[in-house]
Amino acid sequence: MQKLSRRKSSSRSGAASGLAELQRAITGALMKPLTADEEIQPSNAAVAERFIKPNDRLTALERLQIYSQQYWWRLLGAFGEDFSGLRAVLGEKKFDRLATAYLEEHGSVSWTLRNLGSQLTAFLEKNPKLTEPSTALALDVARVEWARVLAFDEPARKVVAPEKFARTPADRLRLGLQPYIVLLELSHPVDELMRRLKHTEFSAVSNAVAASENHKRARVTVRRSRQPVFLAVHRLENSVYFKRHDREAHTLLLALRDGATLGAACETAFADTTEAPEQCATKIREWFSRWAEFGWFCEPARR
Amino acid sequence: MPANRFNAFTAYGVGIGLRIPHYDHILGKKPAVDWFEIISENYMVDGGRPLAVLDQILEQYRVVQHGVSMYFGNAARPNREHLKKLKALTKRTQTPWLSDHLCWGSVDGRFTHDLLPMPYTWEAVEWTARNIREVQDFTGIPVAVENVSSYVEFHASEMTEWEFLNEVVERADCGILLDVNNIYVSSKNHTFDPYVYLDAVPAHRVAQIHIAGHTKFKKYLLDTHDHPVLDPVWKMYAHAIARTGRTATLLEWDDHIPSFGEVHAEALKANNFLPHAKALAA
Structure with missing residues (x-):
C-alpha cells in the first residue's frame, strides 16, 4: 500500500476541518424535525453548504436530507412500534405530532432504540395538550407500554425456593421481586384495550387488501374504570403478560419491593380490610402460590 | 490461505444475519448454516427472549x-458501559472477531442510530x-472495520475513502470487513470507479466480506438491504475474492425479509465465487 504524505489539515474557505465541530453541526441539522412534506428544513441550508459538497444531481442540502429523513423515519418507526397502543388511542395525526415533539426533546441517548420511550410518561404529564381530550388514558397506555418494554428484557434473578417461605418466620422474611415486573395503578383497563388492539391488528393482517386500510385507521379506546386497575406487567417463559390484582395484593407486592418483611407487608396490605383474618390468610396463601409458580420472588436487592 | 489473523485464523464459509422472523425456522428445523452474524446491540440486554434465543443458537451454530x-x-x-456490555457478550458468543463500521453516529450523548460517513x-x-x-x-478480540455506504x-x-480506510487500519492494526455493496452504492453516489477502491484495499487485512441488495432512486442509490444481491455487486465480489482468497462472507437482508430458505439460497450463491468451496463441502 502506498503511504499518503501527511499534510496539515487544510481548510477551504468556509469549510471547517475540526471533526468535533463538523459532527456537532451535522447532528444538530439532521435532528431538526422534518417539514410537513417530510423534507429537511430549509434553514439547514447554511450548515449543509458549509460542510457538504453538492454533486451533479443533488445540492448539499438535498444530500443532507437523505440522512435527516432516515433519522426521523427510523426513530419514529421504532417509537411507533413500542407505543402502538398510544397510536391507536390518539389516532395517526395526533400521535405523529406527539412523537415528533417528544423525540425532538428526548432523542436517543443510548446505543439501543429500546430505551427511546423511557421519558415518555414524564413528557406526557408535562405536555397534556398534546393528548387532549384523552390525556388520562394516554398516560395509562404509555405507562403500560413502557412497562412492556421493561418486562421484555430486564434481568431475571435467581428465584427464591418456596421452602424458604416455609422455614423463615414472616416477621423476618424479606423477598425481592424480579426486576422485570412492573406494578401499575391505572385509571383505565389498559390490559383490555391492548387485547382489543391485538385482535384488531390480527384481523387486519389476516384479511389481505381491505385490511391494510383498516389497520391504518384502527382506533381503540376504553372508558375510565370506576375502580383503580392494579396491573402487574411481567414475563413468563420469555413472553410478556398482564396480571390484574386486588388492591391488597398490589400493596403487598409494593411493600415487599420496598424492603418490608412479609409480616409487615401483609399488615400494610390489609390495614383497612373488613375481612376476617382467616379470609385474608387464605387470600395470601393463594397469591403466594401463584406468584411463586411465576417465579416472581428473588433475593432482595442489597440496600 | 483460508483466513488471516484479523479473523483469528478461522475458516468460516458463507453465513447469514440472524434475524427475528427466522428464529422459529432455525430453532425448529436446525438448517445447516456455516455461521450466523448477530447484531451485537440486539443482545446487549440483561435477560428475556433475545438472550434465551441466542443461547439456543449458540448450542448449534458458530456466531x-x-x-x-x-x-x-x-x-x-x-463509551465505557457499551464496551463492558460488548465484552460480556463476546464471552457468551466466543466470537472469533468483532466488526463495526468506519463511521460516526453520536454527539454529546445523542445517538443518530445511523452510520454517518467520515x-x-x-x-x-x-x-x-x-x-x-x-x-x-479492551475486548481482546480482533476488530474488523466495515466501509459504509454514503x-x-x-x-x-483530504484524501479518498479508500486512502482513509487504509490509513486507519494501518494505524489501528485491525482488519477490514469489506462491504462490496457499500462500495458499489457509494461509487454511484460519488462517481468513482469501484474497482479502483477494491484494488486499493490491503487484501491481507480483509477478515470478512458483506454482500447485500440496494435500491435505485432517481438521483442516488440507497443501501436498503431489502433485495437480492445485484449483478454488478456479484461481479465486484468475484473481483474481491480473487484478491483476498477464500474469505468469510455474509449476506445482509434486513428489510422485507423473505423466508429463511430464500435468504439462505441467495447467500449460498457466494459459493460460486469462493475457491475450494465444493472441495471443502465434500
Missing part, C-alpha cells in the same frame, strides 16, 4: 458479532484509529 453503534469515528472516546481528514484518521485500538485492547462528501476531506 460472529457485528456492531452498529460503537462509532469508531466519533470525536469522543468509546470526513476523510488526518485528524479523523488519528481519532478513529485510536478508538479502534481502544476497543480491540450519500454525502465533505469539503474537509
